[in-house]
Amino acid sequence: MFEYNVITRRCSxxxxxxYDLLLLADETIEAINRYIHQSDCYVFEHQGQLLGLYVLFPINNHCIEIKNIAVLESAQGKGIGTLLIRDAIQKAKEQSYTTILIGTANTAFKQLYLYQKEGFEIDDIKKNFFIDNYPTPIYEKGILLNHMIMLKKTIEQ
Incomplete structure (x- = not known):
């Protein structure tokens, strides 16, 4: 577990x-550009190094989505992702959102475990999302990415 509290700051x-860090969680710059300019990006830096980030995209007045969450590969496995998820939930709560969403690939077993451990529940499956939205097939550990699993959490005010 990471020894320090995660204090994020919103990017101006x-x-x-x-993009280097965002591309750890999204496949192309074009995909990132579809949401990044309408979103708030929060970064976590430690000793001058950018270790992680997440992007919050408002859906409506009550619902916000974590569009991207990434931790530098050399910093993974230290609990930073968990702390970033909790920080995102707290930021959404501070902005009076009552629901937070996050999506991940059907092959992203670690992420599915983490999100459910943090109180998210599977809410929807976007069939063929990765096939329909990316120009070439994407494989993760030899498995073709097909569907986007959407998870939802109610934020207690």
């Missing part, structure tokens, strides 16, 4: 978009 619109 003037900052360079951290």
């Amino acid at each position: 619109k003037e900052e360079e978009i951290p």
Whole structure:
């Protein structure tokens, strides 16, 4: 587990978009550009190094979605992802959202476990999402990404 509290800061619109880190959780810059300019990006830095981030995209006045969450590969497995999820939920709560969504690939077993451990429940399956929205097939550990599993959590106010 990461030894420090995660304190994130919202990126300003003037900052360079951290595509290198965003691409750990999304397949193409084009896909990222579909949501990043209408979203708030929160970064976690430690000792001057960007270790993780998440992106919150408002759906409506009551619902917000975590569109991207990523941890630098060398910092993975230390609990940063869990702390980022909790921080995202807290930021959504501070902004008076009552529901938070997150989606992941049908092959993303670690992520599905983490999100459910943090109180998210499977809510929907977007069939053929990765086939329909990306120009070439995407494989993760030898398995073709087909469907997007959407999870939802009610935020207690």
